[in-house]
Every structure is written in structure tokens, then in C-alpha cells.
Amino acid sequence: MTNSTNNIEAVDTIIENSQVTPLLRDEIDQYQVAYEIQKGDIHTTLSLLKNAGWIQLSYLSAIDWPEENKMELIYILFNWEQPVYVQIRSKIDRRKPEVPSIIQIFPGAKYYEREAHEFFGIDFPGNPDFDKQLILENWDDIPPLRKDFDPSSYSKKKFPSRTYPDQFSKKDPDNKTREKQTEREKRANKLRTGGGKR
Amino acid sequence: MLSTKYTKKDVVKTKTDRKWWEIGDYFRRNSLWMLMYCTGCCAIELPPAMTAAYDMERLGMGPMATPRQADILLVSGYLSPKTLRRLVYTYEQMSEPRYVVALGSCPINGGIYHDSHVVINQLDQYVPVDVYVGGCMPNPESLLNGFVDLMEGIKNKTADGWKRYHEHYEWYKENQKHSLGELIIHDEFHE
Amino acid sequence: MKKMKLFLGPQHPGMHGNASVHLYVDGDIIKKSYLLPGMLHRGFEKQMERKLWVNNIALIPRVCVPEPDINEMSFAMAAEKLLELKVPERAHWIRMIMLEFARISAHLMAYGGLGGPTGVYTLMYHAQADRNRILEIFEKISGARVYHQYIVIGGVRKNLPKGIEEDITTLIDDLESRLDEYRDLGIDNASIVKRIKDTIMLPEEVVWDLGVTGIGMRSATNKPYDVRKVTPYARYDQVEFEVPVSDYSDARARLDIKLKEVQQSINIIRQSLKKMPEGPVRVKPGRGQSMRWTVPKGYVYAPVESSRGEFGYYMVSNGGTTPWRVGVRGASYPQGLLGIEKYLPGTRIDDAALWVDTMGVCSPEMDR
Numbered sequence: 001m002t003n004s005t006n007n008i009e010a011v012d013t014i015i016e017n018s019q020v021t022p023l024l025r026d027e028i029d030q031y032q033v034a035y036e037i038q039k040g041d042i043h044t045t046l047s048l049l050k051n052a053g054w055i056q057l058s059y060l061s062a063i064d065w066p067e068e069n070k071m072e073l074i075y076i077l078f079n080w081e082q083p084v085y086v087q088i089r090s091k092i093d094r095r096k097p098e099v100p101s102i103i104q105i106f107p108g109a110k111y112y113e114r115e116a117h118e119f120f121g122i123d124f125p126g127n128p129d130f131d132k133q134l135i136l137e138n139w140d141d142i143p144p145l146r147k148d149f150d151p152s153s154y155s156k157k158k159f160p161s162r163t164y165p166d167q168f169s170k171k172d173p174d175n176k177t178r179e180k181q182t183e184r185e186k187r188a189n190k191l192r193t194g195g196g197k198r
Numbered sequence: 199m200l201s202t203k204y205t206k207k208d209v210v211k212t213k214t215d216r217k218w219w220e221i222g223d224y225f226r227r228n229s230l231w232m233l234m235y236c237t238g239c240c241a242i243e244l245p246p247a248m249t250a251a252y253d254m255e256r257l258g259m260g261p262m263a264t265p266r267q268a269d270i271l272l273v274s275g276y277l278s279p280k281t282l283r284r285l286v287y288t289y290e291q292m293s294e295p296r297y298v299v300a301l302g303s304c305p306i307n308g309g310i311y312h313d314s315h316v317v318i319n320q321l322d323q324y325v326p327v328d329v330y331v332g333g334c335m336p337n338p339e340s341l342l343n344g345f346v347d348l349m350e351g352i353k354n355k356t357a358d359g360w361k362r363y364h365e366h367y368e369w370y371k372e373n374q375k376h377s378l379g380e381l382i383i384h385d386e387f388h389e
Numbered sequence: 390m391k392k393m394k395l396f397l398g399p400q401h402p403g404m405h406g407n408a409s410v411h412l413y414v415d416g417d418i419i420k421k422s423y424l425l426p427g428m429l430h431r432g433f434e435k436q437m438e439r440k441l442w443v444n445n446i447a448l449i450p451r452v453c454v455p456e457p458d459i460n461e462m463s464f465a466m467a468a469e470k471l472l473e474l475k476v477p478e479r480a481h482w483i484r485m486i487m488l489e490f491a492r493i494s495a496h497l498m499a500y501g502g503l504g505g506p507t508g509v510y511t512l513m514y515h516a517q518a519d520r521n522r523i524l525e526i527f528e529k530i531s532g533a534r535v536y537h538q539y540i541v542i543g544g545v546r547k548n549l550p551k552g553i554e555e556d557i558t559t560l561i562d563d564l565e566s567r568l569d570e571y572r573d574l575g576i577d578n579a580s581i582v583k584r585i586k587d588t589i590m591l592p593e594e595v596v597w598d599l600g601v602t603g604i605g606m607r608s609a610t611n612k613p614y615d616v617r618k619v620t621p622y623a624r625y626d627q628v629e630f631e632v633p634v635s636d637y638s639d640a641r642a643r644l645d646i647k648l649k650e651v652q653q654s655i656n657i658i659r660q661s662l663k664k665m666p667e668g669p670v671r672v673k674p675g676r677g678q679s680m681r682w683t684v685p686k687g688y689v690y691a692p693v694e695s696s697r698g699e700f701g702y703y704m705v706s707n708g709g710t711t712p713w714r715v716g717v718r719g720a721s722y723p724q725g726l727l728g729i730e731k732y733l734p735g736t737r738i739d740d741a742a743l744w745v746d747t748m749g750v751c752s753p754e755m756d757r
Contacts, residue, residue, distance in 0.1 A: 233400070234400070234402050235399070235400045236406070236407060237407060237428075238407075238429065239451055239454050239753070242454050242455060242535060243534075243535065245513075245517045246517055246520075246521045246524070249513065249514045249517045249518065250514050250517070250518045251517065251518055251521040261402070263402045265400070276431065278427075278428060278429065278430055278431065280427055280428045280430070281399070281407065281428045281429075284398075284399055284400075284428075288400060310447070310448065310451070311431050311432075311436070313436075314431055314432045314435070314436055315432055315435070316430050316431060316432045317431055317432070334536070335533070335534065335535045335536055337534070
């Protein structure tokens with residue numbers, strides 16, 4: 001197998017020789033490199049990389065950033081002859097998310113896009129049936145992987161859970177351990193903002 | 199594809215029928231046949247329990263392919279609403295008397311997925327349960343212990359989940375409609 | 390031409406897992422087929438965002454049920470890349486032993502699963518009995534039979550107990566001497582050879598279209614493409630092993646590759662028992678709080694070779710005490726969903742269950 005730094009340089013030369021200008025470049029370790037590009041450059045970058053040998057699409061998904069009001073799409077490609085994982089990321093608008101489909105380049109993306117629509121609400125024009133339900137059935141709320149969906153309140157509303165009697169312990173009828181437990185929880189929640197930056 | 203039409207009927211109460219039930223229960227509890235339906239993660243401990251490692255056949259139990267001729271419905275693990283619709287459909291197809299055994303701690307109170315938006319929290323509201331086997335992945339030995347408890351229950355006439363389903367039919371149906379929405383399974387998904 | 394709709398439904402004695410295949414048949418030949426996933430969906434990716442980094446270790450083995458160690462390994466590798474943590478030397482070798490035992494048990498389960506659709510139940514009994522012995526070794530090492538929670542961020546939870554090396558060596562010697570018996574019962578068995586030979590063939594162009602990895606890819610393209618050789622992790626570059634390939638891709642060749650991989654895993658376990666150094670097995674990832682550490686910002690993808698293909702976790706961290714987004718790349722996602730839609734039409738009904746078994750479609754990791 002070829003040396004891995006040569007492979008990362010090979011990816012860099014492909015991207016430099018094209019008309020695409022990446023906004024960010026990040027080298028994670030010797031076998032992974034990540035680029036962030038604009039939304040309009042997605043098709044050209046993916047076709048270039050596919051013609052150069054990166055013919056396997058490993059993963060397609062999305063990330064939700066509610067404070068910046070954006071959603072981020074991510075594509076991961078791999079080449080078995082020159083082994084480097086290439087991550088392609090691009091940010092799109094959150095209120096009306098829409099990305100043209102990449103089925104003509106990678107036919108394997110059909111079900112990944114359908115799942116991204118179901119969990120995030122992103123539209124993919126070009127994919128024939130991207131708005132049919134795949135994993136959930138009769139879902140009646142907002143797409144569940146967005147950050148403003150609260151699963152525990154949905155679960156309490158729809159699936160009522162078992163109630164236990166309050167005087168549960170025979171050793172401690174005054175429930176003194178319950179007070180100690182609430183004190184401990186309050187202390188722990190104050191620290192929940194983290195142990196500080198490293 | 200609708201659920202099977204269900205007609206409520208009264209349980210038998212005459213004297214000679216009771217004697218036939220006693221004889222029937224003796225034969226039933228020594229040769230229970232289990233439906234093969236692996237619903238969740240606890241089903242990975244079923245093949246060691248069924249085959250040569252911890253043999254289930256010494257208790258007289260064996261696997262069965264169709265629900266119309268099976269005795270026990272084994273709910274192994276958690277249930278999502280999608281599986282619960284098909285499970286209720288299967289339970290109503292079994293012929294009586296029928297028993298339900300729940301494996302794992304997920305049917306008891308939700309287990310490790312208790313605040314998940316796609317896992318139900320208490321199986322007792324939708325389908326009557328006879329024996330619970332606790333643990334997060336119980337041992338095959340605990341599973342065989344649970345089956346022996348079920349056999350004792352049949353002997354003492356306490357394993358009567360199927361009678362409860364008759365008596366409280368409206369309560370079970372109302373709970374199912376509240377959590378699942380509708381019970382009809384749409385199969386034209388991909389068209 | 391009449392069409393009839395059939396369900397190879399969720400409750401079926403020959404199918405693995407809990408996914409239903411909808412078939413449109415004309416006589417005995419399949420015309421259209423779709424897979425319906427989602428019955429084992431638990432909302433993992435949402436649950437992982439609400440728990441601390443330590444609490445996630447209890448949750449993630451349940452993503453892939455027959456082989457839970459690959460989940461722990463991918464999660465730990467991804468978090469260690471973001472933290473830039475150096476794991477002690479002995480922990481790498483112990484991780485390799487656990488991963489190879491998990492691979493042997495998953496291959497035995499898949500090979501014995503041939504007994505369901507074809508009717509050779511003796512093979513299933515043998516394979517499950519051997520798999521039970523491997524689960525007993527897992528119980529001695531980590532405390533639990535199926536969900537170990539043993540590979541953590543920073544190494545391995547505890548050192549190996551005393552006397553475990555003799556148990557491991559007796560077990561793998563016994564397994565190695567009986568591989569020929571498995572071959573006689575399964576793929577050389579004259580009563581089922583017509584079901585396996587020259588059926589379910591996968592041509593090479595289809596592999597790159599679907600995105601299939603693992604044994605399906607190695608039998609169709611005849612090249613040793615394996616994540617352990619191409620981008621090695623955890624000291625796989627210091628042991629010698631081969632990656633078996635074949636040039637004729639039918640069901641029999643894939644099952645043959647499975648038995649050869651079991652032999653190679655046994656070689657790896659023997660070498661790592663000899664080469665393992667002494668020393669500590671765990672390192673603390675954070676300063677200060679022992680359970681609420683933070684992970685710096687970053688986006689990383691950590692792949693691992695499972696028994697079905699390339700399995701990976703995609704992790705995004707925002708500098709907090711909980712992950713921001715975790716995505717799971719299931720190894721059987723392309724083979725299950727796309728493969729059944731594009732490949733099965735044209736074959737017979739009894740090939741549908743064999744596809745699910747030999748190509749390695751595991752439904753819990755498709756649904757998460």
C-alpha cells in the first residue's frame with residue numbers, strides 16, 4: 001500500500017486543481033481528512049472524487065445546530081487502493097432545508113437520504129420517494145432528531161409507566177434517605193455544566 | 199389487513215367441564231409449545247436455552263412455527279409500537295388457553311429505554327402477562343426457572359391471563375388505542 | 390401473469406432478526422421485493438445525546454446484538470482520537486483478543502443459521518453449543534455473558550483473571566480440530582448442496598453501486614479489502630494473518646470464507662497471548678471530576694471491521710459533557726435495504742431467507 005501522507009496530498013491536489021475552494025481543511029490523523037465546502041459545490045466535489053477513485057460512499061447524515069440556525073450535511077467517502085477517509089461537510093439553512101439528491105453519482109445514497117428526511121426534515125429533490133416513512137410508523141410530531149424535540153415528555157404522554165407505592169422501603173419508614181438523595185442530586189446538577197475546559 | 203374479528207364469550211362454569219379442564223391442564227403443563235418470535239434483544243439467549251447447552255426439551259417444551267397451534271407467546275425484551283401492533287394481532291390469533299411470558303426488565307417498567315420516544319413502558323396494559331423473568335439479559339437458567347414457575351401456576355390455576363383478557367376487553371383495547379393510535383397495519387408502505 | 394403478495398414476515402422460523410420482507414411472486418419466482426425495517430428501533434442516537442460520556446458505555450453494546458464488542462471499540466476509538474489519549478500497551482492486546490472472540494462467535498452463529506432455512510438442524514445445535522462455550526469465557530473475563538461493557542475510554546476495565554490462558558488455549562485447540570467436521574456438515578453436505586451452489590451470485594459492478602463491504606465484497610472482487618489491513622488499529626499490524634478471498638461469488642464460497650476467517654482469528658489469538666506485555670490496563674481520561682470530563686471539539690469517524698463489513702461511529706463533540714451527535718454506520722444497511730430491492734427479483738422464494746443469512750443482514754444494527 002502506498003504511504004499515507006502521499007494519499008492525503010493526492011486528495012489535496014485534486015481539490016486544488018478544481019474550481020472548488022474549501023472553507024476549512026482539517027487533518028484528523030494519518031488516514032482521515034475533512035473539508036468544509038459551500039452548498040453549491042457538493043455535486044462537483046463528489047463527482048471529482050468519484051472519478052479519481054473514491055468510489056465507496058460510507059455514510060450520509062446530518063447534524064443540527066440550532067443556535068447558528070443551520071443544519072450541516074456530511075458525506076464520507078473511501079478508496080480501498082489509496083486508503084484515506086474523506087469527510088465532506090456543508091452547512092444549509094435550517095428553516096427550509098433542501099439539498100439536491102446525489103443518486104446519479106452514488107446510487108447507494110437512496111435510503112440514507114430517506115432516513116435523513118425522516119429524522120431531520122431535509123428535502124432531497126431528485127430522489128423519487130424520499131418522503132415515505134421508513135423506520136417510524138404513524139409518526140405525528142416534529143422530526144425526532146432535532147434539538148427542540150424532548151423524548152421524555154413524549155414518552156410520558158403516550159406510554160404511561162408503572163407507578164410504585166411511595167412507602168417502598170421497610171427499613172426506613174420516614175424516608176430520610178430520600179432527603180439525602182435530593183441534596184446529592186442538587187449538588188450534582190450544579191456541576192453539570194462541566195469540569196472546566198481542558 | 200384488519201385484526202381478526204373478536205367475539206367476547208363467557209368462560210365455562212359447569213361441573214363436568216371443570217373435571218375435563220383438570221385433566222387437560224395436566225397434559226398441557228407437561229408439554230407446552232412455544233411460538234418462535236424473537237422480538238427484542240433478550241432473544242439472543244434463546245438458542246442456548248433451546249438447544250444442547252441448557253436443554254429445554256427435558257421439560258417437554260419445543261418450538262412451534264405458527265401462532266394458531268402454540269401455547270406460549272414469549273415476549274423477549276423491549277417493544278416498539280411497530281412491533282406491538284403485530285404482536286397484538288398475533289396474540290389474538292392464538293387459540294385458548296394461551297400464556298404470555300415476558301423476558302427482561304424492559305416489559306416491567308421500560309428498562310434502560312424508559313425515556314425513549316419509541317419504546318413502550320409497561321406491557322401489562324396492552325396484553326395480560328403471566329410470568330415475568332427479570333434481568334438485563336437474564337441467564338438461560340433463569341429462563342428455565344420462569345417456565346417451571348409457569349407450570350406451577352397452571353397447576354394452581356393462577357395463570358389465567360386469557361380469562362382476564364375476556365373480562366376486561368374494553369380496558370385493554372382503550373389502552374392500545376391511546377398508545378398506538380390505530381391498530382390497523384398499513385402494508386402499502388412502499389407503493 | 391398473476392401476482393400474489395406474500396410476507397416473509399417478522400414471525401418466521403427461518404429468518405434471523407425481526408424484519409419483514411414483502412414479496413410479489415408469480416408462481417415461485419420473485420418479481421419485486423422490499424424490506425421493511427424499523428421494528429427494533431429504539432431511538433439510540435437521540436438517547437446518546439442526553440447521557441454523559443461514561444453513561445453511554447452502558448447503553449451502546451445493545452446496538453448490535455450478536456457481536457456487541459465492536460460498538461464499544463468504535464466508541465472508545467472515536468473519543469480517544471478527540472481527546473488525543475494514549476492507551477497503555479497491554480490494553481491494545483486484550484482488546485484484540487475480545488474482538489477476535491466476538492468475530493468467531495458471530496461467524497458460528499451465522500454459519501449455524503444455515504440450519505433454519507435449509508433444514509439441517511444438527512449443524513445449528515453444534516454451532517450454538519460451541520458458541521455457548523465462548524460466552525462462558527466472556528463471563529470469566531468480564532462478568533457478563535452477552536453485554537460486556539469491558540472496553541472503555543482509556544483502555545480496558547480490569548486486568549485478565551489468573552488461569553484464563555489455559556482455558557482459552559483448550560477452547561481454541563478444540564475448535565480448530567473440529568473445523569473439518571463443520572465443513573462436512575454444512576457446505577459439503579450432499580443433501581443441501583443444490584441450495585447453496587451457483588445460487589445468490591453477486592457480480593462485481595453491483596458491489597460498488599450498493600456500497601457492500603465485508604465478505605460480499607471480498608468474494609465478488611477477489612481482493613483482500615479489509616479494514617484491519619488497510620487502515621490498521623489496535624496492533625493489528627504486529628500480528629501475521631491472511632485475509633481469505635475467492636473468485637467465484639456464490640453462497641457456498643461465502644460460507645467457505647467464513648470458516649477460513651475463523652481459522653485466521655484463532656491464529657491471531659494465539660499470537661497475542663504470547664506477545665502480550667505486562668503493565669497497567671487503564672488510563673484516566675480527564676482531570677478533576679472522575680466521571681464528568683469534557684471532550685474537545687471535533688468531528689471524527691472511527692471504523693472497525695466487524696464480521697459483516699465496515700462498522701463505524703461518527704462522533705461530533707461540542708466541548709460539553711455529553712456528545713453532540715453520534716451517528717452509527719451499520720454494516721448491513723446497504724446489504725439489507727438496497728440489496729433486497731435490487732438483487733432478489735428473478736430468484737426463487739427460498740433464496741430470500743438464504744440471502745439474509747449468507748450476506749449477513751443483522752436487523753438491530755440497521756434500525757438502531
